[in-house]
Amino acid sequence: MRKHLEFKGDRWEGGEIHEYKGNRDVIKHVLFGERNGLDFEVRVFEVKVGGATSLERHEHQHAVLVLEGEGSALVGNEVYDVRPFDGIWVPPNTPHQFVANKGKDLKILCVVNVRRDRPKKLSDDELKSLLSNPRIANIIRVS
Amino acid sequence: MRKHLEFKGDRWEGGEIHEYKGNRDVIKHVLFGERNGLDFEVRVFEVKVGGATSLERHEHQHAVLVLEGEGSALVGNEVYDVRPFDGIWVPPNTPHQFVANKGKDLKILCVVNVRRDRPKKLSDDELKSLLSNPRIANIIRVS
Numbered sequence: 001m002r003k004h005l006e007f008k009g010d011r012w013e014g015g016e017i018h019e020y021k022g023n024r025d026v027i028k029h030v031l032f033g034e035r036n037g038l039d040f041e042v043r044v045f046e047v048k049v050g051g052a053t054s055l056e057r058h059e060h061q062h063a064v065l066v067l068e069g070e071g072s073a074l075v076g077n078e079v080y081d082v083r084p085f086d087g088i089w090v091p092p093n094t095p096h097q098f099v100a101n102k103g104k105d106l107k108i109l110c111v112v113n114v115r116r117d118r119p120k121k122l123s124d125d126e127l128k129s130l131l132s133n134p135r136i137a138n139i140i141r142v143s
Numbered sequence: 144m145r146k147h148l149e150f151k152g153d154r155w156e157g158g159e160i161h162e163y164k165g166n167r168d169v170i171k172h173v174l175f176g177e178r179n180g181l182d183f184e185v186r187v188f189e190v191k192v193g194g195a196t197s198l199e200r201h202e203h204q205h206a207v208l209v210l211e212g213e214g215s216a217l218v219g220n221e222v223y224d225v226r227p228f229d230g231i232w233v234p235p236n237t238p239h240q241f242v243a244n245k246g247k248d249l250k251i252l253c254v255v256n257v258r259r260d261r262p263k264k265l266s267d268d269e270l271k272s273l274l275s276n277p278r279i280a281n282i283i284r285v286s
Contacts (some may be wrong), residue, residue, distance in 0.1 A: 004216070004223040005230030012230055031230045032206035032254075040183040042206045042254055044228075063175035063185045065252060067210070067228055073147070080147040085187075085210055087148030087155055087174045109208060111175075111185055111254055 005031055012044075023143075025051025025100075034114045041114050045098070047071065047106040052099040052141040060116035062090035065109045070102035072139040079135050082106075095122055095130065099139050148174055155187075166286075168194025168243075177257045186253050190214065190243040195284040198240040203259035205233035208252045213245035215282045222278050225249075238265055238273065242282050 002014035011017060012029055020026040025048045033041035044067065045053060055074070064073075066086045073080045073088050074097045081102075082088060088108075090096045100106035122130070131137045145157035154160060155174055163169040168191045176184035187210065190196060198217070207216075209229045216223045216231050217240045224245075225231060231251075233239045243249035265273070274280045 001232065001234070003218045003221060003232050003234070004225070005232070007226075007228040007230070015230070031208070032232055036204065036206070036232055036234070038204060038206065039256060040206070040254060042208070042230075061179065061181060063179070063181065063183070065174070065185070075146045078146060082147070083150075085150040085155075087150070087158070087185075089144065089146050089148070089175055089179055091144070091146070091179070109252070111183060113182060 001036060020045070021054055023051070023054070026053055039114055041112050043110050043112070045108050045110060047098060047100040047108070049100050049103060049105050052097055054119060055095065055097040055140055055142060056119040056121060057093055057095045058117050058119045059092050060113055061092055062088070062096065063111040064088040064090065064098075066106070067109055068107035069100065069104040071098060071100045071104075071106035072102070073098050074136060074140055077130070077133065077136070079139055095126060097140055099141060101139055144179060163188070164197055166194070166197070169196055182257055184255050184257050186255070188241070188251050188253060190241060190249040190251070192243050192246060192248050195240055195242040197262060198238065198283055198285060199262040199264060200236055200238045201260050201262045202235050203256055204235055205231070205239065206254040207231040207233065207241075209249070210252055211250035212243065212247040214241060214243045214247075214249035215245070216241050217273075217279060217283055220273070220276065220279070222282055238269060240283055242284060244282055
């Protein structure tokens with residue numbers, strides 16, 4: 001297993017590139033994880049300008065650090081403007097989304113447990129409640 | 144617990160700053176970990192130009208990503224020149240050190256398990272063996 005995962009601008013030497021839930025605006029890179037014998041996984045998500053990660057919730061937590069670009073993060077009922085090297089904590093079961101809505105691609109690092117539950121879409125009621133907040137309605141992307 | 148840990152240039156709003164083993168060339172920031180109920184811990188180490196992290200080994204692994212600056216990384220018997228956003232994997236029980244030897248401060252993110260063994264110094268024999276390699280002798284800092 002490679003010790004030095006050299007960054008090549010659009011990929012990592014020795015990193016894995018994954019499709020992201022059929023969303024062509026997001027590229028997922030897995031740098032470290034189960035294949036290293038780790039209990040956690042270190043991923044980088046590249047969100048193309050105008051794009052967004054899934055709007056979802058799950059029991060597992062996200063520990064996020066912005067690497068490059070700018071955007072907005074929804075965490076629960078809050079919207080944060082984010083830039084390098086801001087950290088974002090997504091607690092268990094909290095609706096969240098990362099949106100590249102500032103005219104730039106957004107690159108974020110995200111650490112999760114290897115063993116984790118599957119993401120869930122929000123219910124119609126949750127979605128309605130979020131959309132009733134203009135600040136949230138202004139940034140989220142509902143696919 | 145704060146969801147948005149805004150980066151303020153020399154610290155994170157809501158992050159913890161820790162002393163680093165009596166080494167004044169290194170500042171340790173803990174962003175996410177046990178207080179979030181996580182099994183892993185996300186830290187950032189700022190290594191001042193000319194400084195280095197401890198030369199050590201331990202059973203727990205490091206998953207590292209360079210955020211800013213340049214430097215060299217010793218991992219086992221290999222030396223790597225590192226820059227943003229290179230990844231470095233430190234497998235179990237592998238001697239390692241990060242050195243800010245390129246005229247710049249070096250900022251690295253490092254993920255570990257919350258439950259982990261204590262670092263060990265290298266034995267005299269290990270040190271002698273490392274120093275017999277000119278490339279390694281040229282970069283490591285033995286305190």
